[in-house]
Amino acid sequence: MVLRRLCAAVALAAVTMAAALIGAGPASAAPDPEGGSKTLRAALESAARGHVEAKQKLGASQKRQKQLQSTLLTAQVEAKQLETQVAAVAARSYRLGRFNTMTLLLNASSPDTFMERMQQLDIMAQLDGRALTRYREAIAATTKAKAAVGLEIKEQQKQVAVMAKKKKEAEIALASVGGGSVAGGFVGANSPLAKPAPRNANGSWPKERCTVDDPTSGGCITPRLLNAYQQARAAGFKRYTSCFSERSSGEHPLGRACDFAAASGGFENKNASGGDKVYGNNLAAYFVKNADRLGVMYVIWFRQIWMPSTGWRAYSGSGGPNATHTNHVHLSIL
Structure with missing residues (x-):
């Protein structure tokens, strides 16, 4: 009788543990520290991608x-x-x-x-x-x-x-998030030209997945983003960069985005100023000048966003320097 009760207790414990594991599922991705929403990013991607495809046609x-x-x-x-x-x-x-x-x-x-x-x-x-x-x-x-x-x-x-x-x-x-007004933006006539990413024979961008190793993390990125990252470094923008990361939305978990720190020491919890601000200005201008060569979806820097269809517009992020993009340049690639 005692043995029978012991076996029943062990079986119940095993079932309970299995149920708990099944119910828990995989750990949910961390929220996006850059603010915004999944809906906003989906709308921006659709607008940018649609504009670029129409322009190519x-x-x-x-x-x-x-x-x-x-x-x-x-x-x-x-x-x-x-x-x-x-x-x-x-x-x-x-x-x-x-x-x-x-x-x-x-x-x-x-x-x-x-x-x-x-x-x-x-x-x-x-x-x-x-x-x-x-x-x-x-x-x-x-x-x-x-x-x-x-x-x-x-x-x-x-x-x-x-x-x-x-x-x-x-x-x-x-x-819808309090932005959109025409902004001065960041433009550099003397920005160097980047090596173009490969295109299809008809001039369109090939579909790419997160298939190559991310040199900034243990994750993966698309070949087109790797080219943009390498070209930026070749142009002299070598400060700390983070590309792939597990997040609840956006292009980072898809391997299509990188954050480039403005400060030489990495991401700082304060707005860039002085030489760091100039560095960010020049990097943002570099990506805009080479947008057609690199396949840029959008660039965000210092409360402004650049898209192929709109040019520089105000981008109101709420929160600290990460959310307002005042301590790093965000690059998203098609």
């Missing part, structure tokens, strides 16, 4: 239109040049129609003259046929190119509308 369409315009011009020139030959063919057909080709042959004074005239008429017919065929092809090419140009213009109008829509979405998202 717009550029591709404009390139195709330029090529089509060249094709159209070539076809129009060829058609114009062939008009003289076509007119001569028409005139000759009119004259021969009245004079009857068979009569021309029958009036030959000798068999040799008959054969000579027959050969001349055959050659003339071949030349006339080629000229007419080339003319018809040139006209068809002109018509096709004009129609294609019209389609590209419509495509460009569509993408311009998308860009305007995404800009509005970004403004609304920022306004």
Whole structure:
């Protein structure tokens, strides 16, 4: 009896422990120390990504239109040049129609003259046929190119509308947290150029996942973010940086964001000033100048945010220097 009770107690304890482990699940990610919300970041990502994709499609369409315009011009020139030959063919057909080709042959004074005239008429017919065929092809090419140009213009109008829509979405998202007003921003005309990240053949950004080792932590980042990090360091921005981290939202846990400390000693719990502020200004300007080369989604620095669709805008974070981004430059990559 005692043994039976002991076995039952051990079994109950095992079931209770298993239930507790199942109920506990994995530890929840830490809240984001930079403030903001998952909803805000999702809206900003959608606006930035949508704008960049529309801009890429717009550029591709404009390139195709330029090529089509060249094709159209070539076809129009060829058609114009062939008009003289076509007119001569028409005139000759009119004259021969009245004079009857068979009569021309029958009036030959000798068999040799008959054969000579027959050969001349055959050659003339071949030349006339080629000229007419080339003319018809040139006209068809002109018509096709004009129609294609019209389609590209419509495509460009569509993408311009998308860009305007995404800009509005970004403004609304920022306004929802008290930001969004036009800001002075950080621009550096003398910022060095970064080595471009790889693109697809059509100019779009390839989809990337957190697949390469993060040199700033034990986590992972995307190849595109690694390139941005390496390019920034090559440009002289070598102060403490933190990229991957477990958080409840944002790009850091996805390996698409880095925080670059303004102070030489790392993240300080105070607003950057003096040389540290200048360092942050220059780094933010560097990322903005190279945004198209690096695939920048947005940059946040000193209560301002830069996005491809809006430029620099006010970004109101509430809290300490981390939340207001006054002690570090935040970079998010597409």
